[in-house]
Amino acid sequence: MSTIYDVARLAGVSPKTVSRVLNADGPVGEKTREAVERAMRDLGYVRSNAARMMRAQKSGIIGLITGAISTKNQPSTQQGLPDLHIVQGIQRGLEPSGMTVMIADTGGRQDKVPHLIDTFLSHRVEGLIYVAEYHQAVSLPPVPEDTPLVLANCFDDRGTAAVLPDDRRLQADLVRRLIGAGHRRIALLSLRADMAAGRLRPLGYRDAFAEAGLPIDARLMAHVDFDQPETGPQLLWDTIDRMLRIDAPPTVLCCGNDQMALMVYGILRSMGRKVPDEIGVAGFDNYRAIAETLYPPLTTVELPYNAMGVRAGERLLQLVSGEGREDRSPTLVAGPVHWRGSVTELRPKNVVSLKTPREDLQ
Amino acid sequence: MSTIYDVARLAGVSPKTVSRVLNADGPVGEKTREAVERAMRDLGYVRSNAARMMRAQKSGIIGLITGAISTKNQPSTQQGLPDLHIVQGIQRGLEPSGMTVMIADTGGRQDKVPHLIDTFLSHRVEGLIYVAEYHQAVSLPPVPEDTPLVLANCFDDRGTAAVLPDDRRLQADLVRRLIGAGHRRIALLSLRADMAAGRLRPLGYRDAFAEAGLPIDARLMAHVDFDQPETGPQLLWDTIDRMLRIDAPPTVLCCGNDQMALMVYGILRSMGRKVPDEIGVAGFDNYRAIAETLYPPLTTVELPYNAMGVRAGERLLQLVSGEGREDRSPTLVAGPVHWRGSVTELRPKNVVSLKTPREDLQ
């Protein structure tokens, strides 16, 4: 591959002049510029980033570590592709800065992370982002102080900058909307309690009920480890079956995510219950491949992975520029409720109660 | 960030000696080595890749261009995540070489590809891989001869090395298995004919029928543009409805992909037809989030994206090392049939006919 020296020789000028043409530095004569440009074209010259970085002491590279790409094969609690959307968002958030994003994949093995960080450091990245596949606590090896780090979809106990989904508020928004539609007996089929989402969302559920002044029935709340290949479906069936036998059975099942909702559709069908006429189903994530394809389409709340990515990118840029280094609070992000055919409106949509929830008390 | 010069000064040796410790080049005295290693630890030294590359004239980087990360938002014909699995496979295929994989995303805009290629070239990548989101023809801007390029899930008319799914054979394998299970009236709901998969798979279907010596009924073959948000579901309904009214209606519906199968499940349910007892359904892709979660689980054929990635990585390594540069034929990859509950065995599984298809003729 050719260098500025080759270009310079062909154009009959000095390397420095070529550099000036490349960077629009100092002044260059019209004819000289043309000669240089022609030489560059003829040689197919492409500037070497290595040499450039070395001089400039700036790489213009942001390192992104994720398991997004590898982990999609094992059945996992979130078989969606949240981290992928986060990565996409990060790219969008970083785009205006002109930084190149280098993505490294853990290959699903957490123990590769230190090595990946080292690789990135050896490329002198100007910042690092770590993306987790679901909302969780993590513990990364230490990173040099002068290389800013942002955690996306995860947090640690060292106060590292983090961008997180506002699970609590999202669940509250969804339940509030269900209450607004006239539902009172709302079942919550949560994810495992050892997951952040499994703990935070029930809180949001309670928030919405408290706000509406409605009582909570603990029999309608359960954690279901639904994606265990053997026991999962059975467990889900039993849980739903139990809830439906209660004297005042639920009119809606709120699922821990859209994939659970897909499974619930199958179970309800086997039970002979019609969705949404006999019972409503709501999801979580707005995993469109499922939510929009199901019949009836799934009411769900959007976990705004994309927006989270954008925020993470922006926050990193801030840190790189030296701002906000002392801000240790996580950035919380929420998304809209998507109201589709899987839940009936027990009362007309535009009732006043939507705006003043207290009205629902009667 | 510190350099070998800093390390050398702290350890009281020359930079060259530090380099020797780093690379296990020439001999280094025991005590000297220890002093250097301690100095490196104390300074948190990380070797600069830029400087190293410059000297070595080798980057150890493979550039990967894909839309995998950005395009997952728009509803697309393949809402699965094929390209992602390909990327994952590529990483696995390249792992043994120790190359660093740099992933760049087109952001869904094809016009960004030339710029991405330039960025990669400026990083002096040793090879490039382009991954398309579905089997298709592409036309990339020219790449310098000394930088090998491999196309994954796509091909061009310049004879660039390519790795492709063997759609024809996969469809044939699936249909052969269905015939083996005793099915004779097999409907094929193909993808759009302007897609490679939409053209190749019907050929495979015909192959299997021809092999078994069975006649083809053109009324059972259709292309369905099922994922148009408005017209798609209706079109699919009408097509199925028409086929079911034929004098000898199909006993299995072969869908263009697993997502279409998901939609077909909903349609058959609405029509009051039970799967698999009254009619079977088969998919394509083995998109596990759907195939394994559906009830009954979906019989489908695996489009081995992961394996394609591995092959693409391996083929690139070959080209990088200078071998096989004249081989212009595409590498075809196929995967297994996954037999699940969505299709009944009309006859016992182990009949001789499976091994000698001709026996089926009666």
Add this chain to the structure above:
DNA sequence: CCCACTTGTGACATCGATGTCATGACACCG
């Protein structure tokens, strides 16, 4: 005891782009 050899180490040049400083050719002002 000397020479050939190994071991351990450092001086210096090099990779390609670019920042700093110097130089020559004009132009313009008083």
Add this chain to the structure above:
DNA sequence: CGGTGTCATGACATCGATGTCACAAGTGGG
């Protein structure tokens, strides 16, 4: 016409790691 700028260009040093060569000290064989 001399002095002060501006324009266009080049020589040279620099970034950090490493290849080449040199060199001193020790080692062993004849």
